[in-house]
Amino acid sequence: MFGLGKSPSPSISEADVIAALSTVNDPELHRDLVSLGMIRDIAIDGGRVAFTVVLTTPACPLKNVIQQDCENALKRDIPAVETVHVQWDAQVPRDSRLSSRVAVPVRNAIAVGSGKGGVGKSTVAVNLAVSLAQQGATVGLLDADVYGPNVPMMMGQRKARPVSKDGKHIEPIEAYGVKMISIGFLVDEQTPLVWRGPMLHGALRQFLGDVNWGDLDYLIIDLPPGTGDVQLSLTQAMPLTGAVIVSTPQAVSQHDVVKSIAMFQLEQIDVPVLGVIENMSGFAAPDTGTVYDIFGAGGGREVAKQMKVPFLGTIPIDMAVRQGGDSGVPIVVGAPDSPAAKAIAQIAAELAGRISVLTLSRPKERTFAADPDLAFVG
Numbered sequence: 387m388f389g390l391g392k393s394p395s396p397s398i399s400e401a402d403v404i405a406a407l408s409t410v411n412d413p414e415l416h417r418d419l420v421s422l423g424m425i426r427d428i429a430i431d432g433g434r435v436a437f438t439v440v441l442t443t444p445a446c447p448l449k450n451v452i453q454q455d456c457e458n459a460l461k462r463d464i465p466a467v468e469t470v471h472v473q474w475d476a477q478v479p480r481d482s483r484l485s486s487r488v489a490v491p492v493r494n495a496i497a498v499g500s501g502k503g504g505v506g507k508s509t510v511a512v513n514l515a516v517s518l519a520q521q522g523a524t525v526g527l528l529d530a531d532v533y534g535p536n537v538p539m540m541m542g543q544r545k546a547r548p549v550s551k552d553g554k555h556i557e558p559i560e561a562y563g564v565k566m567i568s569i570g571f572l573v574d575e576q577t578p579l580v581w582r583g584p585m586l587h588g589a590l591r592q593f594l595g596d597v598n599w600g601d602l603d604y605l606i607i608d609l610p611p612g613t614g615d616v617q618l619s620l621t622q623a624m625p626l627t628g629a630v631i632v633s634t635p636q637a638v639s640q641h642d643v644v645k646s647i648a649m650f651q652l653e654q655i656d657v658p659v660l661g662v663i664e665n666m667s668g669f670a671a672p673d674t675g676t677v678y679d680i681f682g683a684g685g686g687r688e689v690a691k692q693m694k695v696p697f698l699g700t701i702p703i704d705m706a707v708r709q710g711g712d713s714g715v716p717i718v719v720g721a722p723d724s725p726a727a728k729a730i731a732q733i734a735a736e737l738a739g740r741i742s743v744l745t746l747s748r749p750k751e752r753t754f755a756a757d758p759d760l761a762f763v764g
């Protein structure tokens with residue numbers, strides 16, 4: 387037979403590549419990569435096609451899916467394509483709700499809250515922040531738990547004292563790639579803090595506006611526990627992209643979680659709940675590996691379902707988590723391969739994905755002018 391000899395492959399055009407890639411949807415945003423502006427720097431060399439995918443977060447959990455989908459589409463639609471090379475870049479979208487209200491270069495502000503103390507809120511906030519930084523994002527951590535600031539200790543920075551270079555702005559303290567501020571850096575550890583409402587409001591505004599954060603993809607905020615006046619005023623002091631609620635599995639804590647979610651959903655607060663995290667979910671005995679559900683299991687998922695908010699995942703009880711907090715080396719740094727650290731990294735990526743979806747779905751022109759009736763409570 388003849389005609390089987392390999393004829394010179396027809397040249398591939400950039401338009402062909404764009405056409406093929408416009409059939410590929412971002413798995414989270416459900417729109418095609420081309421119209422989302424995620425495809426850049428297409429280079430064609432014979433049967434080799436290379437391009438850059440600009441993700442909406444460096445902590446993208448779905449890179450493999452996107453890579454495979456692109457390759458499949460190109461090979462399906464353009465027979466001359468032999469190899470596909472994807473490079474990754476990321477540009478985190480800016481939350482218009484934040485940028486329309488405050489003049490700080492923070493793209494997204496995420497509060498970590500809980501119905502009550504002791505559920506691991508600070509631990510989760512710290513490890514999420516460090517994990518996002520490890521995954522390539524620029525991250526800040528604002529310790530808004532003015533009554534019990536734990537961030538300095540958990541980040542190994544108890545002795546740190548921020549300085550001001552220009553007499554106006556405070557330089558954040560930096561550790562593990564995360565910039566942070568805490569009232570704990572500014573007062574003695576033994577000094578009890580008695581906050582009056584307006585002071586609190588002012589301190590938080592300063593933490594947001596007077597700290598040299600630089601361009602941050604994510605500012606993680608460790609809120610005080612509970613749903614009282616303090617939380618209310620804190621959430622009003624700064625526009626938030628969304629909130630994450632930390633819960634433990636036992637039934638009694640679910641009631642607190644419901645209250646906490648309901649608080650963020652109040653009309654005058656209107657902070658979308660990005661999801662619930664179930665912490666201290668099961669204990670795997672280090673000697674036998676047997677998993678004990680010390681506090682029960684599934685409560686976080688249940689309450690998320692009941693309140694119709696996403697469930698972000700579970701973090702097991704692990705002594706290394708507590709040791710990491712006490713010694714100032716977060717578990718995602720000290721034992722990144724432990725089940726708890728892996729769970730946190732996965733939750734961080736899941737959260738980053740949800741933030742992108744939320745931020746991109748927000749109408750750009752929607753502005754939230756400061757409402758004088760949102761009187762400060764306290």
Ligand SMILES: Nc1ncnc2c1ncn2[C@@H]1O[C@H](COP(=O)(O)OP(=O)(O)O)[C@@H](O)[C@H]1O
Pocket residue numbers: 500502503504505506507508509510536611665666667701702703704705706707708709711712726
């Ligand atoms: N998954 C976990 N495994 C083991 N200990 C944990 C875990 N999460 C938190 N802890 C520990 O529980 C205590 C309370 O956590 P913390 O983050 O301070 O709670 P909160 O900020 O909600 O008051 C700390 O000693 C912390 O190290």
Ligand SMILES: [Mg+2]
Pocket residue numbers: 507508509531534536
């Ligand atoms: Mg705490």
